[in-house]
Structures are given as C-alpha cells and as structure tokens.
Amino acid sequence: ETGVTQSPTHLIKTRGQQVTLRCSSQSGHNTVSWYQQALGQGPQFIFQYYREEENGRGNFPPRFSGLQFPNYSSELNVNALELDDSALYLCASSPGTESPLHFGNGTRLTVT
Amino acid sequence: RKEVEQDPGPFNVPEGATVAFNCTYSNSASQSFFWYRQDCRKEPKLLMSVYSSGNEDGRFTAQLNRASQYISLLIRDSKLSDSATYLCVVNRMYSGGGADGLTFGKGTHLIIQP
Numbered sequence: 564e565t566g567v568t569q570s571p572t573h574l575i576k577t578r579g580q581q582v583t584l585r586c587s588s589q590s591g592h593n594t595v596s597w598y599q600q601a602l603g604q605g606p607q608f609i610f611q612y613y614r615e616e617e618n619g620r621g622n623f624p625p626r627f628s629g630l631q632f633p634n635y636s637s638e639l640n641v642n643a644l645e646l647d648d649s650a651l652y653l654c655a656s657s658p659g660t661e662s663p664l665h666f667g668n669g670t671r672l673t674v675t
Numbered sequence: 676r677k678e679v680e681q682d683p684g685p686f687n688v689p690e691g692a693t694v695a696f697n698c699t700y701s702n703s704a705s706q707s708f709f710w711y712r713q714d715c716r717k718e719p720k721l722l723m724s725v726y727s728s729g730n731e732d733g734r735f736t737a738q739l740n741r742a743s744q745y746i747s748l749l750i751r752d753s754k755l756s757d758s759a760t761y762l763c764v765v766n767r768m769y770s771g772g773g774a775d776g777l778t779f780g781k782g783t784h785l786i787i788q789p
Contacts, residue, residue, distance in 0.1 A: 596776060596777075598777075603781070604781055605679070605762055605779030605780050605781045605782055606719065606762075606777075606779050607779070608775070608776025608777060608778070609776075610776075619775055619776060621776055651716075653718055653719070663709060663721050663724065664721075664777065665720075665721065666718040666719050666720070667718060668717070668718050669717075669718050671716075
C-alpha cells in the first residue's frame with residue numbers, strides 16, 4: 564500500500580463541464596504531483612505542489628488547476644472538459660525530494 | 676524525438692525464460708532513473724531505481740549507460756506474475772519528483788506464457 568488514495572475511482576462527465584478529482588496523501592508527504600495517462604500512453608506530468616504552492620507544471624493548459632491543503636490532501640480541477648481529457652488521472656506523493664514518487668490508484672475520467 | 680523511447684512490444688516470453696528490454700532517453704541532463712511496473716488498469720508502482728553502477732533486486736537487474744543514454748531491465752526466471760507493462764522513467768532532478776516531473780516512456784508490454 565502506498566498510502567495515497569484517490570476519489571472517485573470512475574467518473575463520467577459531458578464535454579464542457581467541470582470536474583474535481585481528489586487525492587489524499589500520507590501524513591508528512593509535502594510534495595504531490597498529478598499525471599494524466601491516456602490509453603496506451605505513459606503518464607504525462609500535469610503539475611506539482613509543494614507545501615501548498617504550485618512549483619512545477621507540464622504542458623497542460625490553464626483550465627487544469629490544482630490545490631494542495633495543509634492536511635496532505637489535494638485536488639485537480641479541470642474546466643471546460645474536452646473529449647481528449649478522457650484518461651486515467653494519477654496523484655503521486657513523496658515525503659521529500661530524495662524519495663521516489665508513489666502513485667494512488669487513479670481516477671478514470673470519461674468525457675462524452 | 677520523444678524524450679523517453681521504449682519498444683512497446685508485446686514481448687511474449689515462456690515462463691522461466693530471461694527477458695530484457697531497453698529504453699533510451701534524449702535529455703542528457705537527466706539525473707535519476709527508474710523502472711515502474713503497471714498492471715492493466717492499475718496505477719504504476721515503483722519496481723526499482725537505476726544506478727550508474729547497475730543494481731539488482733532479486734530476479735531483476737537494471738543497468739544505466741549515461742554515455743549512450745540507455746537504460747535496461749533484465750528479468751531472470753520469469754514468472755506468470757511478471758506479466759505487466761514496464762515503464763521507463765527519467766527525471767532531470769536528483770529526486771524522485773522535482774518541479775519538472777517524471778518523464779515516462781509509453782511502456783513495454785510483457786506477457787509471460789505458461
């Protein structure tokens with residue numbers, strides 16, 4: 564068990580809607596990252612938060628945003644959903660910069 | 676050129692055989708390297724970090740060649756439970772995360788046959 568849990572496990576939304584995905588990390592995991600994994604692809608880095616501030620971002624548009632909270636939980640928000648946003652969304656956390664990331668079980672988002 | 680390239684396979688291998696797969700990376704500034712394993716419709720799980728001196732964990736051996744920007748994974752005495760997708764991962768930072776995030780290959784699909 565990685566100690567990283569995500570909710571919900573599956574979600575279906577309509578194009579144009581907004582969605583919020585949630586992640587709960589282990590106590591002490593100050594770093595949380597979000598990744599998008601489309602079918603047949605490797606995970607793609609969306610952004611990273613460290614101590615509640617975004618400190619890194621991949622090649623994703625501003626309609627992808629996030630929050631990290633003091634209780635080691637975090638959110639990924641996606642506005643104006645597009646069909647191509649259908650993917651597995653993975654949250655990963657780490658206790659520190661020297662430790663490998665451990666992933667949660669993911670949220671599978673389908674946009675119709 | 677993709678940042679991390681892997682042969683997607685599938686590699687069909689009989690149980691008990693030895694299998695090896697490789698990946699290449701384009702960013703010479705990459706500092707840390709990993710192999711992750713991903714089962715169908717599950718999250719990636721860290722299999723092992725990869726060090727320049729090479730490292731072994733039971734039946735698994737990983738090698739890194741910085742000059743050729745090449746990483747390999749060798750699995751000996753393969754088991755049915757080794758069937759999975761193996762993701763090659765590089766990072767510009769010395770850490771497992773970092774502000775640039777991890778860069779994943781598309782993965783190599785391995786099927787161990789009885």
